[in-house]
Amino acid sequence: MSYENKILQMKKLLKKNNTQHVIEKEPILKPDVPNYAGIWQDAGLKMIENDFGVVFLLEKHYPLDYKHGAIYLRELYDAFGKWQQTQNAHPISLTDANNLIFYDTETTGLKGVGTHIFLNGLLEESEDGFTLKQYVLADPSNEVAFLFESKFWQGRKTIITYNGKSFDWPQLQTRWTLNKKDLPPLKEHDHLDLFHGSKRIWKNDIARMKLTQVEEEKLGFTRLDDVPGYLAPIIYLDAVKSGQPDALLKVLQHNEWDLLSLLTLYVQATNLLCEGIAEESATTYTNIGKWYADLREIDRSEELLQQVTNQYTREEAVNAYYHLGFQQKKQQNYIEARKSFQQALPYLQGRQQIIALIELAKIFEHRDKNYEFALEMTKQALKLVTESSLWTKESKTLRLADIQKRKNRLERKK
Template sequence: MSYENKILQMKKMIKKSSSKEEEKKTPFAKPSDPAYTKDWEMAGLKRIENQFGMVFLLETHYPLETKHGDFLLGDLYNAFRLWSMPDNSHPIELTKDDQLIFYDTETTGLRGVGTQIFLNGILEVSQAGFILKQYVLAEPSHETAFLYESKLWEPNKTLVTYNGKSFDWPQLQTRFTLHKKDLPNLPEQRHIDLLHGSKRIWKNDLSRMKLTQIEEEKLGFKRVGDIPGYLAPIIYLDAIKSGNPDVLLKVLDHNKYDLLSLVTLYIHATNLLCESEEDESSTTITNIGKWYGDLSDYEKGSRVLEKVTNQFNSNEAGYAHYHLAFQRKKQHLYEEAYQSFMNAVPFLKESEQLIAYIELAKIDEHRRKDYQSALFYTYKAERTLNNMQSLDRDKKLKKFNEISHRQLRLKKKQSLHGK
């Protein structure tokens, strides 16, 4: 390349970089306030202005003595105390030193880039009580201001949500990405999604995992005059079209109930996980014991499951024996595991019975060296498998082959050792 051409290329590069710098230096064009601003302020919403525009805020303070359903909000500090005890450890544990916020949104739809968050509900915790900050999108053109004012871009927060990992947080990430030219990056935050926890605790106990059902059946709270969540988008769009916020305030009430219930749900879940609350079904306590086992805390898991086997009748304790057997096996307590599988079998569904029979055969073969008993349980497994209508043909054939292979091996061992 000639010297002249190099100079021309450098000039072009300088021109490009300077135009980029000018683009960066271009001040943000703040949108004008909506015509209904005064009306919304008169309704109790506070106008907040920042460098990107404006946002409406409704702020409510709750003392620690506030009762929501069967719980005081201040019981959260007892939950912190429970988690501080050496014996209590779990992924949902929190401390009073965490920058904790309970978070819930309302959006203009369910999916897609065109879906906007129009309400950011943030419940903060302090020594004196709780501060509920509900940020309302003034209108779509003020979205940058709305997102910035949430302060969710600040690091080291711990979020507690209900289905937030699948819905609220991904929606927020999408909106921040669309405004990345103006907004700080949205960091990854620690996130406790209580929908996941509720499914683990109340599987096969609650028919649905809607927050409103958990409120009524587990938290002692029933909403009166609540607006269904699916109406929220229509109500918001109508409010910015008409300028009348009256019905929109009921959406804020709906969001408020969600957030207060997140606090009491967390309290209740903590009490159950830390064994400080006993008034639950055998199914729920079994689920908790299994959860600890899945986290490899077999000592805690076994202790919880033993409560079920000691306090409930055989029919109710069947699945507790089943999960206890696996945890005892993990602890190399093979005789105890064997007995637990035996206790469980009569009360299990066919799919779990099949697994239990094979586990009994394994312990007989490898630990007890009782090949005749092991063969007996493989035949039991074979008959159970034969009766299973739900299993598809290929999976069934594969299982039959596995059992047949085990039987051949056991017969060889039996002929060698005479047992």
């Protein structure tokens, strides 16, 4: 028999054997129900049993007229309406609540494969309002049941978090990966992280971007008797060890406030991005104007920055004048650009002051042909760079050489 025929016979034999020996998936051994299950249920936590074990759930419903801080939950739909009406593209734009989830977790640590998520908090649209579902890990042996119940393996959703792209979602992905042999594949979802948007809106206006700080300063909400986040892991582990859930319920309240604040933060951010200038600072509206410029929504950006310069003092509007100057220069509106830089210059400091002087020197030299003024701006910039410690030695030498070259040229022209 030829080698070819032998190989063909072997392939047929292997195929036959494979059809006869179907590898069956090992049955899942469900963990025991924790002995404190009854105590937790008496405290208000509902026990859910699925194919993988048990998980505890605390569920609450909020009507549309529920007010969290200064904002009603129904205002979320007003926010959708504003995005529907605007012509401006923006990364936080949403037009409805379909498959929308506000999501926040509590974990037993900050990172590493030994860190478990013990609380999955989800706030979703429901009939006549919103429903909060807080899934609590019964114990580590019931982790598969806990993850499965989150339903993140079903349909594509839009998830809104606060620093969730860096923390909550990577943690969920890690735990899912470690249990992937028992779980359906984790779906890909759209993710909107309001932490990054808040930094763009309130940079240099809020000292710290912790959610509790944003709540107090921008959302009209102050927490009373709140559990610090760093105590949450200790409280959970103690609740599992002792079986007593009283302190754990305080952690759930902390998580509840996080989620309600996510909704109201989205509303407040939308109001600021879509409406005209109202009660916020010049810094906030300048940040928004700059954000729109970075998104190439130049008309909206210039509109906002102009409003800042019209409605605030020159000192308050210094950064609006500064950024407006660059936009006007890019549009070849050199007269207005010069005016904007001149308005900003007396109140600028450090790097911005030096850059504004150079920009004015360029406009005076190449557009106005006013070499005397251009030389004066250049001399001031040269002096500031010489005395500055903003740059490394090498970078500073290059800048000084460039400014000196401009100075020499202007002295010849003068």
